[in-house]
Amino acid sequence: MNTLTDSTHARATTILQQRLNESVSVEPDDLDRHGYDGLKIAFQADAVIRPSNESEVGTVLELANIFEVPVTTRGAGSTLTGSATPKYGGWVLDLSGMDTFEIDPISNFCHAQAGAVVGRIQDAALEQNRFYPPDPSSLKWCTIGGNIACNAGGLRCVKYGVTRDYVVALGGFLPTGEPVQFGRDLKKFASGYNLRDLWVGSEGMLGIITRATLKLIPAPRDRRTFLASFQTERAVLESVQALLEDGRVQPSILEFLDRLSVRGAEGRIGRTLFPRSPGSPLLLVEVDGHPAQVTEDAECVKQWLASSAVEFLEATNKAEADQLWEVRRKCSGAMFELGNSKLNQDVVVPIRLEADLVEFIETVRESTGLPIAVFGHAGDGNLHVNVMYDRRSMDVRETAAKAVKMVMEKVVELGGSISGEHGIGLAKTPFTKMEFSSAQFATMKAVKKALDPRNILNPGKLFETFEPWRHDPVEVQLPWDHAKASGSIEP
Numbered sequence: 001m002n003t004l005t006d007s008t009h010a011r012a013t014t015i016l017q018q019r020l021n022e023s024v025s026v027e028p029d030d031l032d033r034h035g036y037d038g039l040k041i042a043f044q045a046d047a048v049i050r051p052s053n054e055s056e057v058g059t060v061l062e063l064a065n066i067f068e069v070p071v072t073t074r075g076a077g078s079t080l081t082g083s084a085t086p087k088y089g090g091w092v093l094d095l096s097g098m099d100t101f102e103i104d105p106i107s108n109f110c111h112a113q114a115g116a117v118v119g120r121i122q123d124a125a126l127e128q129n130r131f132y133p134p135d136p137s138s139l140k141w142c143t144i145g146g147n148i149a150c151n152a153g154g155l156r157c158v159k160y161g162v163t164r165d166y167v168v169a170l171g172g173f174l175p176t177g178e179p180v181q182f183g184r185d186l187k188k189f190a191s192g193y194n195l196r197d198l199w200v201g202s203e204g205m206l207g208i209i210t211r212a213t214l215k216l217i218p219a220p221r222d223r224r225t226f227l228a229s230f231q232t233e234r235a236v237l238e239s240v241q242a243l244l245e246d247g248r249v250q251p252s253i254l255e256f257l258d259r260l261s262v263r264g265a266e267g268r269i270g271r272t273l274f275p276r277s278p279g280s281p282l283l284l285v286e287v288d289g290h291p292a293q294v295t296e297d298a299e300c301v302k303q304w305l306a307s308s309a310v311e312f313l314e315a316t317n318k319a320e321a322d323q324l325w326e327v328r329r330k331c332s333g334a335m336f337e338l339g340n341s342k343l344n345q346d347v348v349v350p351i352r353l354e355a356d357l358v359e360f361i362e363t364v365r366e367s368t369g370l371p372i373a374v375f376g377h378a379g380d381g382n383l384h385v386n387v388m389y390d391r392r393s394m395d396v397r398e399t400a401a402k403a404v405k406m407v408m409e410k411v412v413e414l415g416g417s418i419s420g421e422h423g424i425g426l427a428k429t430p431f432t433k434m435e436f437s438s439a440q441f442a443t444m445k446a447v448k449k450a451l452d453p454r455n456i457l458n459p460g461k462l463f464e465t466f467e468p469w470r471h472d473p474v475e476v477q478l479p480w481d482h483a484k485a486s487g488s489i490e491p
């Protein structure tokens with residue numbers, strides 16, 4: 001940034017403070033905390049704004065457009081891609097305080113402000129026998145605005161779909177400051193272009209979401225959990241394909257863990273659930289729904305596992321189910337025994353090619369010498385590939401980057417996508433050219449220019465290349481961090 005821009009931004013910030021008073025903070029601690037997100041690479045914000053109502057959001061954009069100040073919208077800052085950081089400084093608009101929501105039981109909608117925490121929406125829906133299914137593992141912290149902006153997924157997508165599938169209508173502001181409503185609070189409508197979905201997954205670059213209408217569905221009344229061990233990773237993934245192909249059962253969870261993930265998790269727990277085959281690749285399966293349906297589905301699952309797995313366990317109550325889940329919950333944190341840093345990729349490939357990707361990753365391990373642990377949502381092709389490395393050596397960082405590049409090239413070759421749920425932000429920008437054609441880039445840039453002619457909202461993301469492994473992360477412990485993750489590039 002040059003001196004002229006600095007002084008213009010400073011003047012704009014002074015006017016903003018006069019207009020919005022205590023909603024604006026320039027406290028150094030506040031600026032620091034809003035300079036990074038889950039990626040932990042820090043930038044310097046000029047001001048943090050915590051609007052108390054929508055008209056203050058409009059004022060922010062009005063002034064930002066006059067003085068050309070970058071604005072980065074933020075929910076909980078739990079993104080792992082750097083998408084919520086103020087890369088070019090300017091103002092961070094923190095919407096986490098606009099967090100009220102209410103359930104309309106007749107329409108079966110939830111009307112939420114953007115800052116509402118997803119876990120709280122889920123709990124409130126369940127209290128009324130309703131269900132908001134999208135379940136990113138960060139749901140205790142992340143906001144519905146952030147989930148919509150990233151089109152967040154989670155563990156249950158195989159049966160219930162992603163955030164996009166539950167968004168009925170969105171209210172908020174265009175980058176130029178005009179208030180808009182995309183979609184209606186109605187069960188159906190067929191008027192005009194579907195601009196609502198343009199905002200879903202736009203990572204805060206095409207508008208600011210202040211309100212959302214979400215679809216709720218009836219809550220499943222029962223569930224059954226299984227954990228199965230297999231001889232090889234391919235056996236797990238081919239067995240998943242066979243179940244899906246059969247079509248009689250639609251599990252809500254089909255979570256895969258490769259050997260490295262299992263060994264780490266078992267080490268952390270201090271025991272194995274399968275003494276005859278410790279450290280073997282695992283599959284966690286859950287079926288849910290009406291109790292009669294769950295009983296029928298569970299029988300099918302047992303037959304399927306009896307014919308494909310080495311051994312399996314079935315939980316008969318919640319305490320047992322929690323024990324089966326423990327290995328999945330512990331695997332991510334346990335990886336920090338393998339390296340002090342992680343490059344975490346949330347790639348997605350066609351389900352029938354998952355085993356090919358996992359086997360290719362074995363060759364990447366061999367050629368780079370780095371531990372790479374894979375786990376994830378086998379039922380929808382979305383695997384988390386965790387390249388563990390020692391950040392203290394520049395050479396090792398480059399090797400880790402090479403490993404990620406090899407994986408991404410393979411993903412795209414298999415017809416997959418470089419992100420299944422986290423989005424692009426900064427972290428995935430080195431790989432976008434592998435996936436998007438020049439026509440796709442040109443179209444996305446044209447949309448951005450049409451809606452945000454002054455490039456106010458979240459500049460520096462998606463279109464510019466940023467290599468996270470070349471930057472040192474801030475040493476900070478975030479609420480969701482695992483004990484050994486402090487200072488790592490991704491938790």
Ligand SMILES: Cc1cc2nc3c(=O)[nH]c(=O)nc-3n(C[C@H](O)[C@H](O)[C@H](O)COP(=O)(O)OP(=O)(O)OC[C@H]3O[C@@H](n4cnc5c(N)ncnc54)[C@H](O)[C@@H]3O)c2cc1C
Nearest residue numbers: 075076077078079083136137143145146147149153204209
């Ligand atoms: C431990 C952990 C587990 C995770 N597990 C999952 C998972 O299972 N599945 C998954 O999909 N993700 C997961 N994530 C990633 C992250 O939680 C999600 O991307 C989440 O959607 C981010 O929400 P947030 O409120 O923190 O948004 P932020 O991180 O604050 O922002 C994310 C992006 O959304 C934009 N944004 C935020 N609010 C708005 C708004 N109101 N209007 C417009 N743009 C906005 C920001 O500008 C930014 O580009 C995980 C993260 C962590 C730390």
